[in-house]
Amino acid sequence: MPSGGSPSSVRPAVVGPGAEEAVAEAPARRPARSSPRRSRRGSRAERLAPFVLVAPAVLIIVALRLWPLALGVNFSFTGDGDRNGTSVGLDNYLTLFGDPLFRTALRNVGLLVLLLPVAVAIPGLLATFIYLRVPGHRIYRGVYFFPAVLSPVIVGAIFNLLLAYDGPVNAVLGVVGLGPVDWLGDPDVAIFAVVGVHVWATFGMALVVFLAGFSTLDRSLLDAARVDGASLPQTVWHVIVPGLTRTIQFVFVTTMIGMLTSMFGLLYVMTNGGPEASTYLPEYYIWVQQGQFNQPALASAASTALFLIMLVVGLAQVAVLRRAGREG
Template sequence: MPPLATPVRTPVRPGTPTPRRRVRSGRGAAGRSRAERLAPYVLVAPAALIIGVFRLYPLALGVNFSFTGDGDRNGQAVGLDNYAALFEDPLFLASMRNVGLLVLLLPVAVLIPGLLATFIYLRVPGHRVYRSVYFFPAVLSPVIIGAIFNLLLAFDGPANALLGTVGLGPVDWLGDPDIAMFAVVGVHIWATFGMALVVFLAGFATLDASLIDAARVDGASLPRVVRHVIVPGLSRTIQFVVVTTMIGMLTSMFGLLYVMTGGGPEGSTYLPEYYIWFQQGQMGRPALASAASTVLFGVMLVVGLGQIAVLRRAGRED
């Protein structure tokens, strides 16, 4: 039997440190895992603090203030008297009917930027120019937009002059109670659809282009591609645009209303936000305005959740 080989040892120079294995202590690993768990909360804390201080706390104060009185009853608890007064006020009821009109017109406000974003995504001729032109109204002030359309929609303005060239009579766009609200909403859609267009284009960036190419190879028409490929692929984007557009229509039309109609004619263009300003700034009834604000918040919450539920159900059915 051959003798066993003797292992060769490498001589160690004097002063050379001996390598040691790093042993992770349980305390260090536990500390790191705890830090990893707390990291998301630390990152979210500043935003949550800002929302709590500047959003939720004022909202709670406003709700509490809506149960107090105005005038001689200032600061006194009045229960639901302000809410009862709201639903007996014809102006507030007119503003709530206009909210229903906005809900009915919401699909138009979402469909227009959605179709334009689709055409840009499909690279129609001149799509780069269209991208800039479509977004341009979003950078204009509502006051400037209202002043421009006051001139365009005047009874003797260019819009009626154009109608006259095709044999149609003049339309009192801003003076007819049955038409004025549609005119203001149309201007608002024109002025704000650029932001929704940007959101849709961002959603298209996440869409799998191979699905559209496959549908085209199979001979699918553009309407079928939109319905069966693009809409399901952008379901989350559509939900976001629907909710934000509805919120914008309920809370961002004050400038146009103030400049174009002033709530008229006959209160036909009142919206809750304009009613709130009128009661607070013109009538000196802040408690009633707080009650109207609370009702508006409740309407926005119900409408937004309802829209999300409907869109999710439609997405599952597709």
């Protein structure tokens, strides 16, 4: 052994017999394990991360949507005028459903529900034609969407001129011998005229949603239907409708919400609730009670009733469409 060297620094130059077996039998070094405490912290952070990311959006919804909604519902149980701020229980709701104007508005809501399939079928069929690339489909896409960017006031003013008793629409009807129609002055016709104008002005957005839904449709199914000799109605009913079930549900709900909450501008410009209050809808009734009669509590009760109507109608539509999709 050299002087100054430590025994531990000297390695044997000769390996004796059996040393290789000893080395082979030595236990293999295991990888270092993370401590259980650290792994628990990591899993807890992973579980909390989605909630942290969603928290700002939830706070905004609660502050700007749910909290004002709760205040409005609470305000609907208070009085107006001399009883301002005092609790009146269900008096506002009893007054609401006893008012003939509000009952007319509810009857018109039922009419909108009946007309809803037509309002959804129109953009759906037009989107189908555009998706199948009919001649001029690129131009139609822009033309159909253009009314959606117009103000309801502008649309109402335009159709006031077109649907006037001595307007161009009645002039065309007179040429073909159908006679003039009092589109905005006949109580039995006015609500259909306003709804028709609303559908014309807003179906462009539903058209865009349908086109987005078509992008998820399997093109091979359409090719197979074409090879099998399926007609266009058969292709629509057996291929397109089942493939766009979720899109149709979304368009149904959003179109109904739009009919119940976005027709005030047209009603105000075209009929002002008339003739004979035949075009009243809940949102117009709310504005009349708040803006003309200064009854905010009664208007809050009407707003709460409108919210419940939209909730019930929307859930019923989704349930019916899901059942129809399963049966299909």
